[in-house]
Amino acid sequence: MKKVLYFFFFLTLLCSSCVTPRRTHYLQEPDYAIPSYPESSVPNDYVVQFNDELYIRVITLNPDSKKIFNNSSGTSEDVSSVSIKGLFTYTVYEDGTIDFPYIGSIYVEGKNTREIKKDIETKLKDYVKDCSVEVNLVNSYFSLLTESTSGRYPIKKEKMTIFEALALGGDLGPYADRSKVKILRQLSDGGNVIKEFDLRSKDVLNSDFYYIRPNDIIYVKAFDGQFFKLNSFLTVLSTTTSTISFGLLIYKIVDLCIPKK
Helix, strand or coil: HHHHHHHHHHHHHHCCCCCCCCCCCCCCCCCCCCCCCCCCCCCCCCCCCCCEEEEEECCCHHHHHHHHCCCHCCCCCCCCEEEEECCEEEECCCCCCEEECEEEEEEEECCCCCHHHHHHHHHHHCCCCCCCEEEEEEEEEEEEEECCCCEEECCHHHHHHHHHHHEEEEEECCCCCCHHEEEHHHHCCCCCCEEEEEEHHHHHCCCCEEEECCCCCCCCCCCCCCCCCEEHHHHHHHHHHHHHHHHHHHHHHHHHHCCCC
């Protein structure tokens, strides 16, 4: 009787380590095991923070203005601007400003790129006629840490979803715990917040977890107690049968080695 109980206990342990579609499939209907999330509005655009880098280019037909505003050789010794890989970038100071040629200090913290573009174009009217300004965030990256991969990837569109972010990293591995996905996010006030959610839930599409932000860190750990790493019930059955056969073989060898009285 004890042997039967041990067998079922071992089989249960193996099955609990089995990777099932329930654990890995996305967009499942919420139920007792998969949470439901309230619908939220589309998140606001990312606002610039301290230490961000902005790419700012002045578009004009005036060649002299092009040289002054888009070429580092046409500026004074300005430590807040530097040419990197052909992009003229400005680092946001601790007081939330950048130094722009001729204009001077411009407050950009807490504003999105469209608002900064409008501010600069307004200030440039006194220096350049018929110009347009292009403003982009240079440090638009997110980091991915999972049980199968890790890396830092660029955000190449204005709003990137969590599924697009995971796809850049090659998707999650079979042993990733999709029920406890965490995002470490920087706040505009300099603090941080950790968001945890179940990526299997269909409700993620309408929640505030759906879109990622620049500087997000996405962390997905492996299943707790994932020791055997079995992918299907057939693998469980095969492993169980092999283990029992090996155990019986050892038992017979030991029995033959023990002298009979």
